[in-house]
Amino acid sequence: MENVWLQENKWQDVEEYLQTKKTIIVPFGSVEQHAHHLPLGTDSFVAQKVAEDIGKLTDTLVAPPTWTGWAPHHMAYPGTVTMRPETLTAVAEDLLQSLIYHGFEKLIIVNGHREANLPPLRIAMTRLRNKTGAFISIVDPFYFNKEKGKELRKSAPGGIGHAEELESSHMFYLFPDLCDPSKVQTNIPEKHRFLEHDPFIEGDRLLTASDVSNYREATNGVGLMGDAAPSDKATGEAYHKAFLENFAELIRYCEEEVEVVLRNQEIPL
Numbered sequence: 001m002e003n004v005w006l007q008e009n010k011w012q013d014v015e016e017y018l019q020t021k022k023t024i025i026v027p028f029g030s031v032e033q034h035a036h037h038l039p040l041g042t043d044s045f046v047a048q049k050v051a052e053d054i055g056k057l058t059d060t061l062v063a064p065p066t067w068t069g070w071a072p073h074h075m076a077y078p079g080t081v082t083m084r085p086e087t088l089t090a091v092a093e094d095l096l097q098s099l100i101y102h103g104f105e106k107l108i109i110v111n112g113h114r115e116a117n118l119p120p121l122r123i124a125m126t127r128l129r130n131k132t133g134a135f136i137s138i139v140d141p142f143y144f145n146k147e148k149g150k151e152l153r154k155s156a157p158g159g160i161g162h163a164e165e166l167e168s169s170h171m172f173y174l175f176p177d178l179c180d181p182s183k184v185q186t187n188i189p190e191k192h193r194f195l196e197h198d199p200f201i202e203g204d205r206l207l208t209a210s211d212v213s214n215y216r217e218a219t220n221g222v223g224l225m226g227d228a229a230p231s232d233k234a235t236g237e238a239y240h241k242a243f244l245e246n247f248a249e250l251i252r253y254c255e256e257e258v259e260v261v262l263r264n265q266e267i268p269l
């Protein structure tokens with residue numbers, strides 16, 4: 001498929017696509033601070049690149065991307081933009097419902113903002129599943145590429161968080177011109193074991209909320225949580241390839257095993 005982005009196609013192309021295929025990938029991201037070495041758009045760039053690459057690899061259409069996510073704690077640093085969670089839920093619901101109206105049955109959200117966008121997106125997904133019967137899923141690197149992440153990480157426990165080695169390596173591989181590897185830092189604060197956020201470390205956990213002042217403090221005035229020092233392009237490449245392999249398997253699963261009968265295909269009004 002030449003143009004995987006829906007917005008680069010003509011409406012007849014979409015009509016033709018829907019005669020044989022009912023799957024579409026829907027990227028969501030965030031524009032938020034990513035320390036001194038990664039651009040603000042990191043989460044959106046990653047979601048869109050993963051979506052585009054897997055779209056090309058599997059001939060699957062990709063829906064228009066949503067750049068902005070739910071990131072109130074990152075407002076601690078200039079340039080971050082955030083939506084209220086209700087807004088993000090509404091945006092996701094309307095976008096997906098439009099696609100379902102046209103007959104897309106299997107919708108795969110790629111969430112580049114890891115973890116933080118999940119509550120509003122899961123609400124949208126659950127509502128639409130119940131309303132329309134569509135198969136809707138979320139590909140989030142923390143969960144979907146977890147095994148490769150665990151294998152590739154080099155940092156000490158607490159090293160995975162925000163703008164750390166895996167995210168940085170991935171960006172150094174995908175968008176080297178937007179990154180500055182000379183500015184990587186390490187920030188692994190001493191924490192009570194319940195407060196550990198590193199998703200690849202096993203343990204009992206407590207969920208808490210941050211505000212801008214404690215987040216700024218926790219990220220050392222830099223915006224980094226974890227360890228970016230071990231980042232390199234080769235790790236990013238291995239991480240990306242594993243991501244695409246899993247994703248290709250998911251697309252095959254959707255095509256071959258998931259059966260959907262749509263109902264209530266309505267225009268968002």
Ligand SMILES: [Zn+2]
Nearest residue numbers: 042043163167
């Ligand atoms: Zn990020």
